[in-house]
Amino acid sequence: MSLQLYNTLTRSKERFEPIDPTNVRMYACGPTVYSFIHIGNGRMLVVFDLLFRVLRRTYGTGHVTYARNITDVDDKINARAAEEGVSIAEVTERTTQQFHADAAGLVCLPPTIEPRATGHIEEMKALCETLVSKGHAYVADGHVLFDVPSMRDYGRLSNRSVEEMEAGARVDVAPYKRSPMDFVLWKPSKPGVPAWPSPCGIAEAGRPGWHIECSAMAGKHLGKVFDIHGGGIDLVFPHHENELAQSRCAHGTHVMANVWMHNGFLEAAEGEKMSKSLGNFITVRELLDQTPGEAGRLALLSSHYRQPLPWSERLVQDSRRTLDLWYELAADADDDGEIAPDVLEALEDDLNTPKAIAALHALRAEAAKGNATAKASLKASAQFMGFLQSSFDEWRAWRPAGVAIDxxxxxxxxxxxxxxxxxxxxxxxxxxxxxxxxxxxxxxxxxxxxxxxxxxxxxxxx
RNA sequence: GGCCACGUGGCGGAGUGGUUACGCAGCGGAUUGCAAAUCCGUGGACAUCGGUUCGAACCCGGUCGUGGCCUCCA
Structure with a gap:
């Protein structure tokens, strides 16, 4: 079976055909670095890490480029720095390091490229210039704004029409906007926040809008059109919609990425979304203090990535116990096992991780009966998915943070x-x-x- | 108000027209000095009402319920 992926753009599962099999290109929206990431961000990391692994296996390790950005220009970062009385650079630097530790803790491979917004200001300004010159953006009141009506099929990704959105708008429309849905590409800076010389003949210094950084970074590192673009489902609108609008209009392409993938939410309790804004979240740091990273990873992969995932302490504990069993069995397994076909087939079916995990359970049962091939296959398959990364002794020696034992x-x-x-x-x-x-x-x-x-x-x- | 998901056993969670995955918990057994751990076995479900069909958890329609997006968010 070949890889099938659900594409938000077409609302269907499609066979994945890379543009260039020698360089499969994937972009995922990484964090804005102002505070600890929470486990919902962790889900996104783990899901796209798994996809990265599947792609690398199919097309070769050197033939997949995974770009995951760091957004280090944002009002929330400025606010955090002001709140703590430290420099913006200190906030972004510290948070980025923490982010790397968290991602590694969840057994995520480093992406091929990790571009930072601050390193791509010139590219963002160039995009602004191009969009203005092509008539897809305009300058008003020190801002550069994207002209939404200039794009015929704006709204295709999120499946909504401009009329609908205008009708349902709950935000006050800034007076300088020509059309209510127009969004900011570049905006004026206030004193005390980062500022760069503005594009498009704007005299005063400014800073980028929210979406432009991903367009700039994806375009620079992956090209005008690439294979897969991913992120959390909440990014579909407005972030991805606007991002692809900018990119397509600037580059004159029919699509920005062929496949758009979005992972579902974690639920805190009672079907309630877990989010920073609701304050009902658990950070990856807290999770990793209380449980081994692989257990967190298994918990995050325990339901299909597009489904909501009800998070609970019990889920984490169950996941850890499952790993206990795998570790114990795999401790004396051969290292030359094959990845089980059932596992691969499940993963190639739009990353059906519950099915893949079930296949691992079946291998475990076989291995427990003394089947050495199954045992080696369990080890190889689990390792492929990012489990059994340490020795059984190391696994057993794991201790929760803050627990001192003589x-x-x-x-x-x-x-x-x-x-x-x-x-x-x-x-x-x-x-x-x-x-x-x-x-x-x-x-x-x-x-x-x-x-x-x-x-x-x-x-x-x- | 507009758009979109989803409702599967005690819990978690796949599947998708015809053999009711899988894990945890429960129950029974093995093992144990007794436990724990481990191993083996096992009962139990498809929100609701209609329709299509030889046959529907799966397709279609209604109803009820839950959630998401439309504003920063993975």
Whole structure:
């Protein structure tokens, strides 16, 4: 089976045909760096990371270009810097580093290119000039505005007409706009916020509007038309709609990207969207403090990427336990296993991760019965999806942040308990077990297959 | 108000015209000094009302419910 992807533009699943198989190009809208990313952002990272992996496997590691931008010019960043009394650069630098740590924690490969908005101001200005010269933008009151009525099929991606949008508009229309839906490409700066010399003959300094940076970066690094553009479903309108409008009108192309992919939301509770604006979010940092990153990744992939995902502590715990089982089985697996066809087939069907995970469960069951091929395949398949990245010992040694345990003392108690058990002093061995339990330590006894001896491992109670 | 999703067993979650995935929990068993962990087995569902069909959870229509976008948002 070949790769099928659901395309928001056509509202259907389509067979994926790259423009150039030797250079498959994908763009995903990365974060605006003003604070910790939350797990909804994490979902987007994980979903497009998985797609990146699938593409690399199909077309070759060196034949896929994944650009994921960092937006480091934004009013929220300015506000945050002012609030903390630090420089804007400090906020963006610190947040970017944190973002990288979070992405790595969720086992996301670094993208091929990670462009930053501040590094593409000239390209943005050039886009403004081009759009004005082509009659798709105009200058008014120190702003450069995109002229929405100048684009015939504006609204195609989000499937809405300009008339509908104008009718439903809930925002006051700025007086300098010719048409209510026109949006800002460039705007004047106020004192104390970043400013650059403006394009299009505007005398005063200014800064870019929200959407232009992605058009500039995607155009520069991936070309006028590329294969896949992705992001969260909330970006469909207005961000992607406006982004593709700018790019297409500037470049004179029929599409900006052939395939547009959007992941669904995380739900905090009761079907409620999780978002920064609602304040009901969990940061990736908090998640990674409480659970291994792979467990978070598995939880984020536990439902299909276009479906809403109800987030819960239980989901995370279940995911972690599933990984416990995979790790334990894969610990002595061969390294030359094949990725299971069932797993690949599921992933190629518009990233059907629940089905792929089910296939991993089936391999686990086979492997548990002693099937070495299944065991090796489980390992290879799980690793392909970004799991089983460390050794079983490393996995077991994971501890939640802020939990201090005297490992030597625990070890000594375990030895004492085993000795008590050997002399059948069960009262004493149970007492030690209770003592450890009171310390938050959960014991696991297992019989060594070769020696027949009881061996005890432990972990922090969950 | 406009546009768009979605309603599957206790929970999570695939599927999509005809063998009712899968995971967790539950239950039964194996194992254990007793537990935990592990292993094996197992019951249980397709919001509702109509229609199409030999046959519908799956297609069509109505109803009810939930959510999203239209404003910063993954």
């Amino acid at each position: 490992e030597a003392a625990v070890h000594a108690l375990i030895i004492a308990r085993l000795q008590a058990r050997k002399r059948k002093d069960f009262k004493e061995s149970d007492r030690i077990r209770d003592e450890l339990a009171a310390m938050g330590i959960q014991l696991k006894d297992a019989k060594n297959k070769d020696t027949g001896e009881i061996e005890t491992t432990w972990e922090v109670k969950r």
